[in-house]
Amino acid sequence: MEAIIKKFSEVSMADVATVGGKNASLGEMIGTLSAKGIKVPDGFATTAFAFRAFLEHNGLVAPLQQLMQQLDRKTYSNLQTTGAAAREMLLKGSMPENIKHAIAKAYRGLCDGSADVPVAVRSSATAEDMPQASFAGQHESYLNVTGETAVIQAVQKCFASLYTNRAIKYREDNGFDHTKVLLSAGIQRMVRSDLACSGVGFTLEPESGFRDVILLSGIWGLGENIVQGAVMPDEFYVFKPSLKEGKKAIIQKRLGDKAQTMVYAGHSDSGTINKPTDAELRDTFVLNDAEVTQLARWCMLIEQHYQRPMDIEWAKDGLSGELFILQARPETIHAQKKPGAEPLFSLKQKGKRLVSGAAIGNKVAAGIARVLTSPADAAQLKEGEILITGSTSPDWDPILKKVCAIVTDTGGRTSHASIVARELGIPAIVGTQDATRKIKDGDLITVSCCEGKTGYVYEGKLGFSQTNAGDAAISLPKHTSPMLIMSDPDQAFALSFYPSRGVGLLRMEFIITHTIGIHPMALVNFNNLQDKETKSRIAYLTRHYEDKKTFFIDKLSQGIATIAAAFYPRDVIVRMSDFKTNEYAELLGGKEFEPVEENPMLGFRGASRYYHPLYREGFGLECAAVKMVRDEMGLTNVKVMIPFCRTLMEGRQVLDVMASFGLQQHENGLEVYVMAELPANVLEAAAFAEYFDGFSIGSNDLTQLTLGVDRDSALVAPLFDEEDAAPKKMIQMLLDTVRQTVVPIGLCGQAPSDLPEFAAFLVAHGINSISFNPDALFQGIANIVKAEQQQYIDSAPLPVII
Template sequence: MTIVSKSTLSQSSQERSLILWFDEVGIADIPVVGGKNASLGEMIQQLTPKGINVPTGFATTAYAYRYFIQSAGLEAKLRKLFADLDVEDVKNLRERGKKARSLLIHTPFPVELREAIAKAYQSLCEQYNAETDVAVRSSATAEDLPDASFAGQQETYLNVVGAEGVLAACHKCFASIFTDRAISYRHTKGFDHFSIALAVGVQKMVRSDLATSGVMFSIDTETGFKDAALITAAYGLGENVVQGSVNPDEYYVFKPTLKAGFRPIIDKKLGSKELKMIYDDGSKFTKNVSVSPSERGKFALSDEEILQLGTWACLIEDHYSQVHGIFTPMDIEWAKDGITNQLFIVQARPETVQSQKTGNVLRSYRLLLGNREWGIGNGENSHSSLADSQSPIPLITGSAIGEAISQGKARLILDVQKLEQFQVGEVLVTERTDPDWEPIMKRASAIVTNSGGRTCHAAIIARELGVPAIVGCGNATEILKPGQEVTISCAEGEEGKVYAGLLPFEVEEVALENLPRTHTQILMNVGNPQEALSLSAIPNDGVGLARTEFIIANQIQIHPMALIHYELLKDEFAKAKIAEITSLYDDKPQYFVDKLAQGIGRIAAAFYPKPVIVRMSDFKSNEYANLLGGRQFEPHEETQCWVGEEQHVIMMKATEKLLP
């Protein structure tokens, strides 16, 4: 039992190998090397010829894990330990998990396995340099399946160097098959603890600690809209994005016209990106440091990099769809090397939520508003003709995960050691979640976090559990009080809202196959680009009215003349607010052009290739006056609509940007 050279292996020799290189395995080898490693091998063999960069490495096998367990007689001890396991009892689960991990970690590796891992790592060092830095990732034989992601169930170690360091990290990965969250997740999904083996991937690190990294999905994560790829990005190593420690940038790319050679970035949203994970030269592998205000205030990716990642998402999705014989949207981790400036794909797995939905039922949630007893009034920035004067004012907002409404009492938990305090049906409020929190996440009526984006751990697990979540709220743990009754609404577009009290709401379900087809065309009215992707799922023949005034009022927020004549603004508050909103733009009018183009483009993308009729702004002068900086440029007449020549030009530029 020694290391296997890089050559073609028969199935029987594969199954009895301790080590296999990524280029020796493919997606059919999940039982041999686990989901992550099998996918990496598949991409190295099939997609690197198409221009996708994937770091090389090797994997310990399922056979190696079982050899370790059997040679030390561990299975009988583990079965005895789990005889009275109760995953619903957090204390019981924690005790059993700790004892199981301790049992594995204090049992030495067989000599043959130690030698095989050390020899393979030495081969990597000969390819790169002495003490090559590697990522050591757990890869179970029942992960990255179409209906169960097993995301983050076992451990990952970054910036591991030296043979002894790699051996220690592999040993900890083996033990992590019995993390509390993995035990609970397997029980929930109906997997036998002893039928699953743990492989380990040892992969050359991408120096994204010196650049950027993130996650991308080849479909929209919230609506399942299949023609848009969502890309998230932050500075440093990617664990912060995966774990939800930061609020990353978000970009949407429209796939059909990207494949046709266009540059269809239909949305860009700046994240705060407060932290970045870098290498630690001290006693730890990595550490988090603060990101400078100047870096936080700009996008982490260039348009060229966004488009390249979008292209790779299409190639990966197309390949796996062909392999599986069914449309297979993908969840992909990427990293940029700060030394070579190259982009790399470091993981790819099937998306496990939207791809499993039948799509035959349209379920819509709606708050029942209008009761003045709730103390409801107009918000400070509400638009008189567009805002609902009966809308409640949210306590906090963030990124909506899912499209549901839920409610309950807030339970603030900031320490993983206090998970047993959580009660079924409560709203979990915390800084962020990681896989250790999953035993209580499945009991929550909703989840609210201070940090994280749409691809963070809390978001992914909330989708899988079907629990509404609002992530990246910033100060939820400060605003919401323990035991406070709250309503969580993810049914109002991409912005999720937390309201005080248990507000009434209704749920309506419509079986789409029961909707009769009309003899006349049904064209929709769409005003909010953030709702366009979900609205496009309703049977329709396109958009008969895309209302640009909603885009201007809700997304742009600034009067076009205030952008053209920014230096002449007299209202200092408006000027400061405009400076904040347009901080990425030296050319202030270009902000209006880009945002209007993106808003219209997103609506057009949602209904492509059906027709979309765009109505140019029909704001009245008093409505334009309510935009930031608008009162300086608008007359006082209530009904007159005034559009100057310069204002007309900026509107036309936005329209022209959409044309090929």
């Protein structure tokens, strides 16, 4: 006789047909990964045989089959009534005595002679969690169930949930025969995360599919809030190669609002309630760094065991303080895709911003806004409209295929709305807080997810373009390396799939402005700030840091590390800060430390700041951030570049100052480049090559200083021309000189993508690399390839500028 009950310790992934994917995975982890330190709560499962026996005992096989045959498969107009009728059949049935006895006996064994223990009773379909489709969220779970009778009742409710409306529609969409999908109920000891925290983990970056990071999300209380998208969770990105090497692997941390905490209502099987989270807890990460690292190691071990990206649920027990893995299933969105570059979307114009939130995907969509409060309003939604709602749950699934975008008030990157949007390949913006109030039903709007991790809803229909990224396996030029110009860490993982040999210019100013926002010297001199209002604002922004300088180092290092991790082990060349005094002054607290200059473009900028008393300690914070990325995180693909270095003496001084801050050239393989953007750099190129490990031509500054044109001046702007013979001759002189040395030289700029002849000129004179903005990369590569064919195959003579 077939078994009614299987202990988790008795099953593995070979038993999916018996206990479903969810329960089989739990057994697999208990049997194979417990020895590696991974903790999974014990339990047991009812089998597919038990479900069939229940159906046969109550004579439900034929009636259910007949009911499903009546389903309107064109418009699904009777889906709601069909599902309700099916669930009623199962709920009115009686549980066979032998099944009741087996469940009660297994439950008592789980209690191990002690008082009744609380358990979670979860549904696990026998076709569930396959690599090609996931039934996650389609069936019901019941938490904090105590006592034999309550457990048996919860099992029957799980049986009935095989016919939720969303589960019926999901099976229809994915081609599953209703009669061949059975239900196993998993009964698992409760982890008291209601007294601590819980969350999910992906063993890849869920937006781009980048495989070398683990994303952990966490909230206070029970995990349902994170799935339902009721709150914005904390997020932690962990870099796998650094984790394997025992380095500091947390490359990014984001504090979520965690506004609600879900706890038990107080009695067995009496449900859950949401309560406002205490202000102190909202402002505190749910996990410390050691816990993040432990969970990430577990996620990596689970992925290695299953040999595929995984979607994992975790929880912390508030009584014991222990961490547990609750579920692990295959990630089904990116697992079916060949990793590669997605099309690049960009807005042609900007409009009035209505709301903003976390961007899911990188696309843009425009259409009519349809503000709905529940799936019951589905009839109001027309094909191709944009759904605006508080949050979504699996109950929304049958209608979401009609929309071109989703916008929600609540939720994070691992919420239901985010997961569905990725599955459907549509943009979504979650966690806007007030979309349902600020967007009116029937409004024409544009949803933009192409501007980084923050998405925006704009008023009206805006124009946008789509650049076909093409095949990420495109052949790269053989002699000249195409590289990227970057500044925004939020774009890094997606852009890592673009066919480049790394990042030729990482502008840290974007990170300082958008993530830090505070002048570094205001942090160095925090206690002596004169402006009380400014001091108060800085105190609030840095409230998690006793040492205010650490705030700058932490935030800058995370921004750099995210980009460095995305492109590892390819080079990432980080230009040290090159704000002008008027730009530095705009940072919070900056006016107390910046002189007022008549012409900041030619004033106190670049290398001259780094050793000067007015900024030396601020530069020390930049050095500390880079040192942390390289030495503590293990991202030794980071190189440093010094901008606007006027003289050899200045170059020596900067290298000495860097060394005094622990950033020693050539230590741990550190290479230091110099920007070649002044005529002095060209005329003394051979001497600069003795001090620096490489050059990068800054064609904008070199052009303005060669032509004597202030590129900030509208009056003389028409005279600024990189194609003018004089700046081109300066570049030619520089390339010809550097070719006689052993150091590499590159150029960062737009001209080689816009002008094929400019690319040919650079290639002909032996440029080693050219860096492009992302939207210009593919045209730039085409221009380089064409130039190389002329230079290295046709042996065309070097163009000479007279």
